[in-house]
Amino acid sequence: MRSFLQRNHRLLFYLAWTILGLIQSRYTELLDDEAYYWVYSKFLDWGYFDHPPMVAVLIKIGYLIFHNELGVRLLFLLLNFLSLIVIEKLIDKKNSFLFYVIILSIAVLQLSGFVAVPDTPLIFFTALFFLCYRRFLEGTNLFYAFLLGLVTAALLYSKYHAVLIIFFVLVANIKLLSRYQTYFGGLIALLFFAPHLWWQYQHDWVSFRYHLFESNVNPYRFSFTVQYIGGQILLAGPIAGIILLPAAFLYRTKNVFERGLKFTLFGIYVFFLLSSFRGKVEANWTSPAIVPLIILSHNFLAERAQWQRWLLRQLPITMALVLIARIIVIVDIVPVKEIKQKYHGWQNWPQVMKEKTGGLPVVFGNSYQRASKYWFYSGQTTYSLNSYRERRNNYNFWPIEDSILGKPAFLLDIHNLDSFQQKMQTAIGTLGYKYDSSFVSFAKVKFITAKVYRVKQGEKLVLHCRVTMPDQYWNFIRTHPRIDAEIFLAFFNKWQWIENVPINYNIYRLSATNFYVDIYPSLPPGKYYMIFSIYSKGTFTSPHNSEKIKLIVE
Template sequence: MRSFLPKNHRLLFYLTWIILAIIQSRYTELLDDEAYYWVYSKFLDWGYFDHPPMVAVLIKAGYFVFHNELGVRLVFILLNTLSLVLIEQLLDKKNALLFYGIVLSLVVLQLSGFVAVPDTPLIFFTALFFWCYRKFLERPSLPYSFLLALVTAGLLYSKYHAVLIIFFVLMSNFKLFARYQTYIVGLVALVFFAPHLWWQYQHDWVSFRYHLFESNVNPYKISYTLNYIVGQILLAGPLAGIILLPAAFLYHAKIVFERSLKFTLIGIYVVFLLSSFRGKVEANWTSPAIVPLIILSHNFLSDKARSIAVNGEKWLFRLLPLTVILVLCARAAMIFDVIPIKQIKQQYHGWHGWPQIMKQKTNNLPIVFENSYQRASKYWFYSGQMTYSLNWYRERRNNYNFWPIEDSILGKPVFIMDIHNLDSFQNKIETPIGIVGYKYDSTFSSFAKVKFTPTKRGTINVNEKLQLFEMTVKTELPTKYYSYIINHPHLQTEIVVGLFDKHGWVQDLPVGHTLNEMIERPQTLHFLNLNLRGRNYYLLFSIFQPGTITGTHNSEKIKLVVR
């Protein structure tokens, strides 16, 4: 036994890592976003509103093998493990015990590494990118150039944060710009990534506009910055963060490759620190920084000539047992519904059983949830019924605004289901997630695919004293919607223009035209007596459907300035 462990410790470590992840994956319910990405996989495309398509492809592959939670997560488990294998190969001084200690101290790798979200392939392709980049630096041949280009495309297809990694690697080594191989890498990567760019072009660059100008843009709160800083310390541990982060930052890069790691680590943290001044930053957005964090902190703590490194390693292993206990408790809480905390129950439990009962009660008809892509996606996964999220115009859009689900149920019988506004439902059922109301709609109508566009692009300027403006609007809609609206002239829809400022919704402005009138010809709309203060606003058209309280997104944001 004594001779077996030294020879096979690496095999045992990775085998144990995979087995724990498989058990965790099989018996932990899907998280909200995982279920949403599973719906992605039912509509494979070159792009989505929120993310590039890598997460959908990986889920599709795993779900082909197992039609359960493990299938959704299967490929992600493999990529998570391969990420560690690649990172270990990138270490300067091989110290297996220290590497295991660092990895086991990073709770995020254990509790999130098996989860089917874009961060897992992003971390994998980040590790593979640096592995290929080191080979490219050692030997910038055409085969390595092609391989690096292919991995760069995979990085971009995983998550848009990949741009930061590529940028900071280039900034760390200006000599790359003098090599023709660098341009070959860029050109080939662009060719591989071109289908996604074409998809974005066809959809008016919707993802880029959302992430750059719409997502998490809020009035500044100091809590955004403080929460970001604390969150990154916890993400790098949570207990060992106070050791690993200083170790990585204190490490002095000796070669060009290590400088690229240092630039990437610091660059990612700084970019999202600055982003905290424009809105809330999610802790996981810095996930690719985990790769240089592990490598640089390991290289620093391996230096036995420095007392600070020796002491850091000692404290890392002193804290490790407590970290392992925390992880084991968290793993158990994710599988067993034993902790009476609402947030944990909602995230990890409550979706087994009752969706199948509801499938029978609703005769397997399509289900419509109001303004909840999370519940719609989870219900679809656990019931097998096609489900639609009718998204509210005062909240952000998601991919349910674009998938051909609404089209397929237009004018057809559905059941509307929700956990809110229960007084509006004739039927209710008690479930682990609370009371769920449901009601039958014999001819469901929703018009999220109807788009209103001003004939004149640009900002609308309003005189603060006059408080009025007008705009001419044209309507674009699929043929199926046009036929349905024309054949149902008495639709009880209401069209409004939502007025928003930087704090959110302000008021609704009535349009004064029916949907039938709007689709027949461009209409000039007049808005009077606005009573608005001098500031920037934006407008958003919305159509309210009969029998629902949810108005849909029916235009892009239209800027309005009151002076």
């Protein structure tokens, strides 16, 4: 038996890893973001508001094979498996037993490796990028430059964080900039990534503007930095992080390739540490750092028996925690509201609600999470009407509202239950629902105006505007003379909403030609921003009907 294990340990390890992943993938309900990305796959495109398209393509392929949770996650489970294979190849003097202990000690690889999110392909293509980079260093030629460029494009298509990996590798080996093969590889990456850049250009660089200026910008709290540091230790363990992180940072690199790994590891952690002073940083944003973390910590620990013993002692505890977590996310046995809402409660009631609503389209208020999960588990076309006071998401851009404009639909929500005619008790709480014989919302109507305005306190503000909207909306407005809608301008300071000011136009006076909006903002001197919004009576909220418009009151 011992001889069999010695000969086949690698096969047995990866087989057990895959079987557990398959079970977890099939019997764990979709998480909020997974369902959201599943909706991505119904609207394949070269880009999306908040992410590149890799996640959508992978889900699309897997869902063609299995029409369930396993199908959504199938390709991600495969990439998780392949990530370990590639990382193993990147370790020169490999201690197989130590490698297994490190992998099993990083719980996130087991508990999240199968999840259909952009981090999974990002980790895989990070590992593949470093494999191609090492080949490129060993034999600098156009073939390896081409492969490196191709993988770089795939890395960028996975998540925009890929830019950090590319940057820190170049910083670690600045001599790369003196080789023409590097520029050839860069040209290949640019060529394959060009469709996404063209999509961004056509959509006014919406993703870049969102991530740079809109996403996660909050008043600084010291807890952001503390939570970030603590989160990274837990992400690298949860227990082993106190061993693996010091091991990786203490390891003295022996060549330019390892220096690239060290720079990437250090650079990613420092970049997001600094980002914590701008707003809350999600723990998973550093996910590509797992690749150099595993390699560098292995190389350090391989030469230190005492450190290996410390790592081995924590393994049973980590494995027990992982086993408990696996059971909890599959079986609804823990009476904790947060766990129930995140991992359970969507299997049955959406089909009951589908019968009650007659299969008509459903509209949720300001929740891409509930809209996406309901769509997946009911098979019913679902829309999230997003408030101008909250951040946008892809429901602001997909042609869903267009398809139900003026048609019968049901409005569903778990908030403001007094406004609903009917209610249903579900696993996620009481859900209100009401029938709308003609759903009206104008999220696709856009006010175009200057990006910045200046006005003296107490004086009139004049906005020079025009409106764009799909022809379908123009026709709907012309043929429905009794639309009850109010247009207003919402004012915000850097952190919060201040007030809404109605404007002197109704929905029927909107024109594609130029027109002027006059208002007297009652604001003290300072910097603000404004958003146009159209409220349709009977709906949950008012959508974003313009980009943010900067206002300086002098």
